[in-house]
Amino acid sequence: MGAKALGKVHVVTGPGKGKTTAAFGFALRAAGHGFRVCVVQFMKSGSTTGEVLGAKRIREIKVFQYGTGRFVDSKSITEDDRRCASEALAKVKEILDEGECEVLIMDEANIAASYGLLDPSEVLEMLKSRTPGIEVVLTGRNAPREFMRYADYVSYVDDRKHPHEKGERARQGVEW
Numbered sequence: 001m002g003a004k005a006l007g008k009v010h011v012v013t014g015p016g017k018g019k020t021t022a023a024f025g026f027a028l029r030a031a032g033h034g035f036r037v038c039v040v041q042f043m044k045s046g047s048t049t050g051e052v053l054g055a056k057r058i059r060e061i062k063v064f065q066y067g068t069g070r071f072v073d074s075k076s077i078t079e080d081d082r083r084c085a086s087e088a089l090a091k092v093k094e095i096l097d098e099g100e101c102e103v104l105i106m107d108e109a110n111i112a113a114s115y116g117l118l119d120p121s122e123v124l125e126m127l128k129s130r131t132p133g134i135e136v137v138l139t140g141r142n143a144p145r146e147f148m149r150y151a152d153y154v155s156y157v158d159d160r161k162h163p164h165e166k167g168e169r170a171r172q173g174v175e176w
Helices: 019-032 050-055 079-098 109-114 120-128 145-150
Strands: 009-013 037-042 061-066 103-107 135-139 153-156
Touching: 009 019, 009 145, 019 037, 019 050, 019 061, 019 103, 019 135, 037 079, 037 109, 050 061, 061 079, 079 103, 079 120, 109 120, 109 135, 120 145
Parallel strands: 009 135, 009 153, 037 061, 037 103, 103 135
Antiparallel strands: none
16 A cells, blocks of 8 residues: 555644544545554544444444543543543554554544643654654644644634534534
8 A cells, every 4th residue: 555655644623513523534535545544532432423333334444442431521630531541542652653554543632632631742752753654633622732833734623603502402423
């Protein structure tokens, strides 16, 4: 495969809906060209989202989830939250060191870093020392400035209008 053509870092951030969806779209595109894709989800668990359910149908995409199963409250981080983030980061390191995939998506890594669950300098060091040719995507709100400075691509997702503003609930297959 053409892994030598890969190797950039992407950051997808902002307050709007669609960061994870954009990353899974990237995964689908890469898988369509035969690239192996690993998705490490920080602060997420369970296979009820459409992205995870769809990815299970594509052999080139592997999803690894590290979450407690509950919403992470930035004002009361638990030891379980820290443990899950540490386990996720260990998986990222393993993938980067072993070259298990040509594309690595670190879903919600940005928000995990902003909550203090990840040390941005440790993440950057891992990215800088990774096996050559691995394309990396970091998603989530509040991307650290260091991530955005280092990245080759930065995309900012912002809501201009959303049904939740009218009190409408999230819909299966659309929001999750």
